[in-house]
Amino acid sequence: xxxxxVLRCLKxxxxxxxxxxxxxxxIGRSRETKIKDKRCSKSQVExxxxxxxxxxxxxxxxxxxxxxxxxxxxxGNTSVLKHGAILEVLLGQHQHIIEFxxxxxxxxxxxxxxxxxxxxxSTGTKRYSEDTMDSSSKKPRGNGTVGADGWESYYDGALxxxxxxxxxxxxxxGYDMDxxxxxxxxxxxxxxxIDDWKILYPEVPVKxxxxxxxGYKLIIFTNQAGIAAGKQKPSDIQKKISxxxxxxxxxxxxxxxxxxxxxxxxxxxxxxxxxxxxNGGVDIDIxxxxxxxxxxxxxxxxxxxxxxxxxxxxxxxxxxxxxxxPEEHFLGVKTQKFNMPEFDxxxxxxxxxxxxxxxxxVPKHKVEVIxxxxxxxxxxxxxxxxxxxxxxxxxxxxxxxxxWQKCISIMEKSVQEGKxxxxxxxxxxxxxxxxxxxxxxxxxxxIRCFLFNVSKDQCRHNNKYRTFSGANHENISDxxxxxYKSKYVEPTLKEGFxxxxxxxxxxxxxxxxxxxxxKMFLLEK
Numbered sequence: 465x466x467x468x469x470v471l472r473c474l475k476x477x478x479x480x481x482x483x484x485x486x487x488x489x490x491i492g493r494s495r496e497t498k499i500k501d502k503r504c505s506k507s508q509v510e511x512x513x514x515x516x517x518x519x520x521x522x523x524x525x526x527x528x529x530x531x532x533x534x535x536x537x538x539x540g541n542t543s544v545l546k547h548g549a550i551l552e553v554l555l556g557q558h559q560h561i562i563e564f565x566x567x568x569x570x571x572x573x574x575x576x577x578x579x580x581x582x583x584x585x586s587t588g589t590k591r592y593s594e595d596t597m598d599s600s601s602k603k604p605r606g607n608g609t610v611g612a613d614g615w616e617s618y619y620d621g622a623l624x625x626x627x628x629x630x631x632x633x634x635x636x637x638g639y640d641m642d643x644x645x646x647x648x649x650x651x652x653x654x655x656x657x658i659d660d661w662k663i664l665y666p667e668v669p670v671k672x673x674x675x676x677x678x679g680y681k682l683i684i685f686t687n688q689a690g691i692a693a694g695k696q697k698p699s700d701i702q703k704k705i706s707x708x709x710x711x712x713x714x715x716x717x718x719x720x721x722x723x724x725x726x727x728x729x730x731x732x733x734x735x736x737x738x739x740x741x742x743n744g745g746v747d748i749d750i751x752x753x754x755x756x757x758x759x760x761x762x763x764x765x766x767x768x769x770x771x772x773x774x775x776x777x778x779x780x781x782x783x784x785x786x787x788x789x790p791e792e793h794f795l796g797v798k799t800q801k802f803n804m805p806e807f808d809x810x811x812x813x814x815x816x817x818x819x820x821x822x823x824x825x826v827p828k829h830k831v832e833v834i835x836x837x838x839x840x841x842x843x844x845x846x847x848x849x850x851x852x853x854x855x856x857x858x859x860x861x862x863x864x865x866x867x868w869q870k871c872i873s874i875m876e877k878s879v880q881e882g883k884x885x886x887x888x889x890x891x892x893x894x895x896x897x898x899x900x901x902x903x904x905x906x907x908x909x910x911i912r913c914f915l916f917n918v919s920k921d922q923c924r925h926n927n928k929y930r931t932f933s934g935a936n937h938e939n940i941s942d943x944x945x946x947x948y949k950s951k952y953v954e955p956t957l958k959e960g961f962x963x964x965x966x967x968x969x970x971x972x973x974x975x976x977x978x979x980x981x982x983k984m985f986l987l988e989k
Contacts, residue, residue: 534621838916
């Protein structure tokens with residue numbers, strides 16, 4: 465019988481949680497798990513370990529979907545997990561591995577891995593997790609077997625790969641799939657079933673065969689987030705792509721991103737996998753490689769709608785290879801017009817002053833109140849904790865303590881004790897700011913506004929960067945950004961502020977690797 469069973473966080477954000485045999489254990493948003501995501505219930509999943517069978521039964525009791533080995537686990541449903549299985553407290557997020565100590569006998573474990581229906585199929589003895597994607601020094605983990613149809617699963621199902629061991633080449637021609645190699649037969653935007661497709665142009669197979677003869681390796685890179693969302697079956701996507709390649713009549717590799725993590729274009733996860741794992745050790749010649757896709761940021765023209773995204777163009781920009789639209793590549797049309805994103809991460813630098821005006825003093829008064837105004841992800845909490853806290857300011861954050869009324873209480877108590885206060889909230893409109901102004905006037909202390917000069921798209925980029933860099937930070941939905949924008953009213957002195965200071969975004973990177981990641985395009989649109 466096993467002596468211990470633990471639930472271990474794959475990102476090592478907290479110590480392993482011991483699961484006692486025969487005793488229910490509730491896991492969710494808590495200090496113990498370091499999960500702050502409000503979509504995760506405090507009672508998200510219930511776990512019951514059985515040491516004699518080397519299994520853990522998991523039942524979802526929270527409202528939002530959890531996951532087991534990349535597959536959705538819905539409310540009220542259960543699944544039996546074995547040693548090495550992955551529990552996603554929320555589907556695709558907060559990954560934890562089940563480990564028995566000591567583990568089951570190797571021969572038994574191997575048999576279970578090859579036959580267990582609840583385990584994702586992949587290759588060799590490696591399981592990949594997102595936090596080891598771009599680390600050449602680490603050996604990612606995996607499990608399972610290679611499918612008979614040539615498909616393999618990596619990163620716990622985050623990538624599906626066809627023909628991984630195809631001969632490598634220094635010249636690569638990469639292609640998006642939908643809208644680039646194929647269109648729907650039905651004429652609808654989204655395919656109605658896996659057979660609703662046709663080759664986009666007659667010129668497509670001709671061009672591909674020509675490039676193949678010239679020594680190019682042909683690869684499909686496609687985003688299919690519907691798999692992780694439970695809207696598509698991996699087997700359906702695999703069958704569809706295999707049929708497309710068969711119809712094109714030319715050897716091709718395929719790499720499929722199944723979720724919304726760092727493998728999804730325009731992020732470079734799929735490209736990094738190709739370089740390190742799927743090109744036979746052959747270095748890729750960036751100057752002689754190309755990428756083709758229809759998500760190119762083209763504006764509406766005549767009856768043609770604007771492109772839904774810029775992800776393909778930005779994917780090529782991140783890689784550093786030449787980009788073409790399907791019309792440019794297959795039909796030879798002249799270069800088409802396109803729009804670049806409003807925020808370009810390549811232009812960000814640390815040479816700008818932190819405050820505008822640069823002569824801004826902090827502190828300026830013996831006791832004062834400072835109210836932050838800015839989007840989520842603009843750097844408010846970072847500045848409060850790294851800059852203001854060291855100068856003796858008390859931080860009042862609504863997300864942490866629960867309400868603006870409590871922020872007012874902290875403010876009043878601190879000022880009465882002779883301490884300055886920083887209100888670390890978004891405070892987008894006049895009403896949200898007025899409550900602090902009124903309290904400061906009542907306390908007879910100066911109140912200044914610090915307005916974060918960071919655009920909506922840069923804040924969205926910052927949020928993505930934090931997630932991809934492994935920071936323990938809650939993901940922020942676009943709905944939150946849109947809500948802030950709809951409420952925002954630029955602060956003025958007429959509201960009662962003694963001063964308004966603009967705060968510029970001045971990045972501080974832990975390493976060159978982090979800087980390189982930040983300066984890539986991470987947003988699709």
